Amino acid sequence: MRDLFHDELDQIGNSLVAMTHLAGTAMQRATEALLTGDLHVAERVVSDDTAIDALRADLESKTFQLLSLQQPVATDLRMLVTTLHLVADLERMGDLALHVAKVARMRHPDIAVPVELRDVIAQMGAVALSLVDKVAEVIKGRDVELAQAIEVEDDSMDALHRKLFTQLLADSWSHGTEAAIDMTLLGRYYERYADHAVGVARRIVFIATGAMPAGSAAIKPSGPAAG
Template identity: 50%
Template structure:
């Protein structure tokens, strides 16, 4: 029975890693769709989101079954409870990539972004994908030191987010209100994607050590 339980717990970890990989792929493709005004790629992200939702439902059900039927304690209990919370974080990462793709689709055939901010979003997309890969790695390894370093990677996203606001507030901005609203929303989506990746890492640290990093507050899923 103990062997079966450990297999089920390992299966839950694999599902979380798969979700993280899919969320990263979704943001990578959504960024390409955004920068290239690629309708087909935007539609692919929207269609593929169902895979994240399906795995999310299965993973959450598996976690609750482990809680209800196995009565885990200590480290195993932390792993399962954290797993339930991580499902929500990664599901939200996928939803944020979906929002990016939907904005790209809504503005097609026009490009959503003014050319002068394309570089910012190309870099935000790169950082977001790297963060999802790092989160997937710490889910696989449960290494609290690697998990702690994700916070440093998130700093780059925060810097880009702040710089974009300075561009929007510049008196030379000449692209109108609609473009400003799109840039603001999109920047927020990338920032939140990164925040949820950090929260995945934070929960991995709790699973591995039994405590949360004191300098990292909870992220409220949005």
């Protein structure tokens, strides 16, 4: 009976990794749609989001069943409780990718991002993807050191976010209020995506060490308007 339980815990771990990859693919495609104006790719992100939502519902349900039937303690209990937090973060990352894709779709056939901001958005997309790949590795291996590297990488997302605002606020900005609103929201979506990746990493540290890193009950507030 205990072996079956641990098989089920392993399956939950595999599903978490799968969910992480789905959230990563969603943001990769959303960024592509945003920078190329490809409506088909944007639509695909929108329709694929239901798979991420379904995986969350399924994992919450499985977790609840295991808590109820197996009454786990110690590390097993901690892993199940953490799973509830992780699926919330991962589903939200999928939602943020969806928001990015919807901006691409809304501006189609135009490209939402003005030419001079495409480089910074491409970099934000690349950092998001690098973060999510590391998150998948952390979930697989519960690698505390890699979890800490994720926090450092989040700093580079914050730096890109500041760079975006600097460009928006430059005297040379000539794209009007609508584009400024789009870029403000897009910057926020990428930054929040990275924040949730950090949240996942911190929770894994909690599984591995039994202690949350200092100050991490909150996903840290960041970004120019929050600073």
